[in-house]
Amino acid sequence: QQPVQSPQAVILREGEDAVINCSSSKALYSVHWYRQKHGEAPVFLMILLKGGEQKGHEKISASFNEKKQQSSLYLTASQLSYSGTYFCGLNQGGKLIFGQGTELSVKP
Amino acid sequence: GAVVSQHPSRVICKSGTSVKIECRSLDFQATTMFWYRQFPKQSLMLMATSNEGSKATYEQGVEKDKFLINHASLTLSTLTVTSAHPEDSSFYICSATSRGTSTDTQYFGPGTRLTVL
Numbered sequence A: 001q002q003p004v005q006s007p008q009a010v011i012l013r014e015g016e017d018a019v020i021n022c023s024s025s026k027a028l029y030s031v032h033w034y035r036q037k038h039g040e041a042p043v044f045l046m047i048l049l050k051g052g053e054q055k056g057h058e059k060i061s062a063s064f065n066e067k068k069q070q071s072s073l074y075l076t077a078s079q080l081s082y083s084g085t086y087f088c089g090l091n092q093g094g095k096l097i098f099g100q101g102t103e104l105s106v107k108p
Numbered sequence B: 001g002a003v004v005s006q007h008p009s010r011v012i013c014k015s016g017t018s019v020k021i022e023c024r025s026l027d028f029q030a031t032t033m034f035w036y037r038q039f040p041k042q043s044l045m046l047m048a049t050s051n052e053g054s055k056a057t058y059e060q061g062v063e064k065d066k067f068l069i070n071h072a073s074l075t076l077s078t079l080t081v082t083s084a085h086p087e088d089s090s091f092y093i094c095s096a097t098s099r100g101t102s103t104d105t106q107y108f109g110p111g112t113r114l115t116v117l
Helices: none
Strands: A004-006 A009-013 A018-023 A031-036 A043-048 A054-057 A060-065 A070-075 A084-092 A095-098 A102-107 B004-007 B010-013 B019-025 B030-038 B045-051 B067-073 B076-081 B090-098 B106-108 B112-116
Touching: A004 A084, A009 A018, A018 A084, A018 A102, A031 A060, A031 A070, A043 A060, A043 B106, A070 A084, A095 B045, B004 B090, B010 B019, B019 B030, B019 B090, B019 B112, B030 B067, B030 B076, B045 B067, B076 B090
Parallel strands: A009 A102, B010 B112
Antiparallel strands: A004 A018, A018 A070, A031 A043, A031 A084, A054 A060, A060 A070, A084 A095, A084 A102, B004 B019, B019 B076, B030 B045, B030 B090, B067 B076, B090 B106, B090 B112
16 A cells, blocks of 8 residues: 655745655554655665654654654755655565655755 | 665667666675666556565566566676566666664665666
8 A cells, every 4th residue: 555645746945844744544664765866766864663753864854653654754944955756665564665756846 | 885786777678678687785785675667757666576595576467477586696686677668668776675784774776767669
């Protein structure tokens, strides 16, 4: 079952914040976040392993709500380099099933 | 650390020919390798999971006789697209998980752009 991401696309000005949500109809055990630039492979951002866990990487952080079966990615004070498509991946039996992606564009 | 390479990065072939794509983990031993296919503006769709020394497990709808996967060692997996057709044109990406880690983080290769004429 593919997780559902929202929004599908977002346009930001440099310095603005954004939130990307990932929800699942199944119980979550771990959530992986990746960013993919056009024509390139996805790059690992972070993994969240247990409910309530929050992680951060520079100004990108994520939370994991096991009860709600969802995870959110927070991008603070966005930079031009944040542009790309963000995917959440859910572990299902040892393999990752990815959401449909959220296309983020940061404009100067 | 955790670098995965893929070769070739781009390939153009004629319809009916076979194409082999290599995926290598350069600085770690990969417990498991995964093969994905991605069409433009779409998500990554898992094709198969392969473990060293055993047969690959294919996802529903993926033809195992068309997409041959061989996982010869802990650092190398190959995907062969047999009798390729234009509808097989896509971006093929492999990933690997590191042996000996407690998480299931997947590290992706740079991808192979296949164009079938």
